[in-house]
Amino acid sequence: MKQRTICLLLALTLTLCTAMTTVCALAESTYSAPTYPWSFIKKIPMKPKYTEASEHCGSVEKITYTTHSYALEAVASGDVLKAPDDNDTTPDIDAEKLCGGETVFPMEKELYVYLPYGYDPSEKYDVVYALHGTDAGADYWIGDNAMGNTTRKLLDRMIEKGECRPFIMVTPTYYSIPADKADLFPDFWDGDALANVWPMYFWQEMSSDIIPLINSTYATYAGEADARDHMAFVGLSRGSMTTVNSIMLHCLDQFAYFGTFSGIWCDFDVFRETLEGEEYSELPIRFWYNGNGSADFALENHETFRDRVLTEMPERFTDGENYAWVAFKGASHAYNAWLPHLYNSLLVFFTK
Numbered sequence: 001m002k003q004r005t006i007c008l009l010l011a012l013t014l015t016l017c018t019a020m021t022t023v024c025a026l027a028e029s030t031y032s033a034p035t036y037p038w039s040f041i042k043k044i045p046m047k048p049k050y051t052e053a054s055e056h057c058g059s060v061e062k063i064t065y066t067t068h069s070y071a072l073e074a075v076a077s078g079d080v081l082k083a084p085d086d087n088d089t090t091p092d093i094d095a096e097k098l099c100g101g102e103t104v105f106p107m108e109k110e111l112y113v114y115l116p117y118g119y120d121p122s123e124k125y126d127v128v129y130a131l132h133g134t135d136a137g138a139d140y141w142i143g144d145n146a147m148g149n150t151t152r153k154l155l156d157r158m159i160e161k162g163e164c165r166p167f168i169m170v171t172p173t174y175y176s177i178p179a180d181k182a183d184l185f186p187d188f189w190d191g192d193a194l195a196n197v198w199p200m201y202f203w204q205e206m207s208s209d210i211i212p213l214i215n216s217t218y219a220t221y222a223g224e225a226d227a228r229d230h231m232a233f234v235g236l237s238r239g240s241m242t243t244v245n246s247i248m249l250h251c252l253d254q255f256a257y258f259g260t261f262s263g264i265w266c267d268f269d270v271f272r273e274t275l276e277g278e279e280y281s282e283l284p285i286r287f288w289y290n291g292n293g294s295a296d297f298a299l300e301n302h303e304t305f306r307d308r309v310l311t312e313m314p315e316r317f318t319d320g321e322n323y324a325w326v327a328f329k330g331a332s333h334a335y336n337a338w339l340p341h342l343y344n345s346l347l348v349f350f351t352k
Helices: 002-027 070-077 095-099 146-160 179-184 198-217 238-250 268-275 299-312 335-348
Strands: 059-068 106-115 126-131 167-171 231-236 257-261 287-293 323-328
Touching (some): 095 179, 231 335, 238 257, 238 268, 323 335
Parallel strands (some): 126 167, 231 257, 257 287
Antiparallel strands (some): 059 106, 106 167
8 A cells, every 4th residue: 555655655756746847848938030021130240331430321310308206206106116127126116216206307307319311301200219227317318428329320221321301309308306206316227216117107208298399390201191100219128118117008099119128027917908999999900020139138028028019919910010029149238239120110101
């Protein structure tokens, strides 16, 4: 009897182990990207030709505007949302310390605008909004710095060679820190209690302040029936988190094209329910480019979200039609991967 009991226990253990192995195997991604019809850059480093200086160069303007720190106002209200983060080491939110009894936080901010060579205010232009990641600012993509200078050369070259239509690029920042609160945010890597809060409220600034500012200042498709088909939004790292949590979930009526580089960090169930809900279900997403790298710490998070999107939302997203996934071999969480991802995105935006 004792020996029979031991044998039964061993058999049960083997059965459980086999079942667990099967579950783990099923949990592993079996994704394989299709052959895309677009001439995407497939590996890094990029060839120098992509960032050679062009004969005709666009220009960059800096604009100051008035807005609110909507994230701080949410904290002051006592009902604040945080984006999910699988590596969240941010400190707890101390509303009293951050807000000091205040409930409204008006402030001034800056953003940058790239205008293509030959910009003509009597024409209409597509607009691409691009966000930075943690500890960067509005000048990240097109400001007067090494990365900004390189990005501008890429944009100039693509337009000059006809790889994309002339467009306007706007680069704001999701950080909204009033001047008198600056000393409360000395370390964006380890001391930012609102690290995962900024991405949840940036849409309010976009809708209320930034988009109206750009549309009233530059020649866009604002007011046209298909205006959203001329608007794109891309972001990297926490800027990618912001792209999904703020723009895709709250501004889909204004944007039809998206690019997310290096991670998503969004509640998938909320994502699916929102996009399939009454407000947005009839609004097509024309294209969603997703970029990552094999050495990027955000890869696993991004892959998990990708698999659920393609498996559970097949009527919304079809890989190779309005969705693409490119992961560069050896690429880490860095600009040398994000720039070619931007290039790939611009190849397909506004072309359908």
